Amino acid sequence: MAMAEIKFGTNGWQGQMGKDFTFHQIRLTTQAFANLLKKSAGNKEISVMINYDTRYLSETFAQKAAQILALNKINVFSPLRDAPMPAMALAIIQKQMQGGICFTASLDEPIYNGIKILNANGAPALPSKTLLLENEIKKIEPGFYFKHQYPDSGLIHFLDIRTPYLDYISTMVHLDIIKRARLKIIVDNLYGTSRDYLDRLLSDTGIEITAIHNYSDSYFGAFIPSCNKNNLRELSRLVVSRGAHIGLATDINSIRFGVVDSRGRFIDASLIMAPLIEYLITVRKMTGSIVKSVSSTDQISRVADYYQRKVHETPVGFKFMADMLASRGAFIGVEGTNGAALNRIVPSKDGILFGLLITEMMAYYQQSLPVLLSKFNKRFPPLFVHETQVVKTPVRRKKYQEVLQKKSFVFPGLELLKIKYIDGIKFIYKNSWLLIRESGTIGVIRISAESPSSRQTQQLMQIGRKLLE
Template sequence: MMILDRPYPTPYISFEVRRRKLVGGIMITASHNPPAFNGFKVKAHFGGSATPEITAKIEENLQSGTRGQTPRPQSLIEIIGPDKYYFDHLKSLVDWDRIAKSKLKIVVDSMHGCGGYILEELLRETSCTVQTVRGNPDPLFGGINPEPMMPQLESLGEVVRKSGSHVGLATDGDADRLGIVDENGSYLNTRQTLSLLLLHVYRNKGWRGAVARTYSQSLLIPRIAEKFGLRLYECPIGFKNIGELMLENEILIGGEESGGIGLSRHLPERDGIFVNLLFLDLLAASGKTCTELVRDLWKEFGEFHYDRRDLHVAIATGKAVVEKWKSDPPKTFAERRVQDVGSMDGSKIFLEKDSWILFRQSGTEPLLRVYCEAPTQSAVAEIMAAGLRFVEQFQSDGVD
């Protein structure tokens, strides 16, 4: 058994499990959740999240009180430090020379998680200027939820704007998720990030494979996949579902709404460190700002905006909201015609004019999550407001 001598990213553990041909690995982390949700992430021999079959066997053994074999004398615990192989592998997947010469000005936000100063150290010998904020590990994450999206990234946006940097790169508590802030300090949402990276790996890098998205991802993804003739998989929410696809299929890129993005040629796993480097690869290759890249994306595939609200409501209330849509959906919502109601994961209401809203009870926290996408910010605001009013009908004290 080996134990790392410091807090370190989950994807590094996954990579080392596969490289060393280990039977598995364990990461103790709250991931992107509050500290109280600390738990075990089990990584299987193939370098990704344990499958439901593996997890079920572990739970069965725990419940039955089964104990492992008594360690033999040669099976003592070994304390080890990080190796270079993971970082050499990351460099081989991007145009490292182009990044090194790009003179990009970057702010990294590790959100007090185990991403630490890894990106800054990795880029130290390049022409890039890198500043890390919230790089010191803190098991309480400085009092915030370490999820790399707004409003948690407001402070990163302010540093990027004031420093005149090209981009802000964030990782979550265990560095398997990422968030991007543009040169103006504005959040580049995960739908835009996944879409831009899909275009980058297909057009600029010439990579091929299928595309995977979770149920709360953007309508942009199927539009791009259709244009290039790429097979598209849609999965329930949770990157583990994309990871399972990667065990059987070559996935060019796959992503979830909460900042998890992965590529089969790397690992059957999301990786915030790698995907942040891949985004730098995109900036260096294009010579454009984040804002220009998004405008080009919208011009070619259509403009879309997005919002998400995490509502602190009783689990029973959240489930009632989801079930109401399945059993008795209205014909109109937010003054738009309801075209369909999907139930792959929660209740997703497809509205006219390329809009939708999704109600889903969280699988990791006592929250009802409400997601919305539409072609304009005003449309998103109208539909989300209607969604919040809909939830309020199910409880007397409103929503928080």
């Protein structure tokens, strides 16, 4: 039976365990990765970080990959247990490793697993690099056979990456401001890697917290480990019933954040990131431009314009954003899906860091999130963003390609200012936009829109659907 082709998309390579994602495929991919590292390093010593999340078999997959690398005389460093990807990124940078492999399928169902490749900067590898890996896999696959051997155990090392990471976060967040505000915080670890990181840091600082779902569960409590409104209902109820000031959550890899206000309302990134950027500019005095994905809210651009900061747009996918952060001297990068990164020591998405920065902002202003957002929206009127997805059928795929190739469009009642092709096609209207793009991970086409009213946003969404019919 032929194996599915190994392809790296927006979130790395992912597959169904036992079908597409097998021990053979893992060993094959790891060997190809080792070949590329040895080609680029020459005679220099090579070190690589291997990490994994709380998914079923992730730790075992990581062990098999470590054995392959050790057989290739490559030093392997692994955390003492599953660890947040930002902590992994910091370890790669501090130990000057050549890269890393993380076993995770991000927000896919429990039956899936996958591989993400990180570069020497702790950031996701660019498509040009993962294409080299895909080609190397194809090259060695016909003759690849794994012979069970004992690897050199002296090449496999276990590393405490939690302590350096928590020390790093303590330098990035003013925990003393949060402590003085005497905030009551509920933390939802969502059965993921942030347990004993986010909750531990707050409690060790003397901040009153309650932690939920702070244990490993390969089935994630029957939910997908994503920081969305539906998955944080229990957190919302607990924030209200306990009289907490804020609820914080992270996804399985700790790269995305979720925030619930004191009323139990889920606060989307499109609402909170612009006020946070203003806080970082005016209070924290952070300098530089701003990077945002093509699907992120234009509230960020409004704040940037007001404070005379340049904005750079990237395709969806943090690998593009990490590259732009480094090349453009930006101080922050923001995705549309509750993910963001500061361009400091670790230019990596970090849900733990940004949850704490939002809490710090609230503590500094001594205002609840509802009050803070209300005051912000008086100066920057709110925008309403929405996203949906449709299955990429052959008919829709054809329609999508026709839309990309079409030279002119007429939208009755809408003033079309320009069209961008950064990722898919983005129509820029006066005070609004519509984006249609293919997912780089799963077989869907995503439609998203933003405007000054919920009704207008829904009308734009309908236009997007009709373009694919």
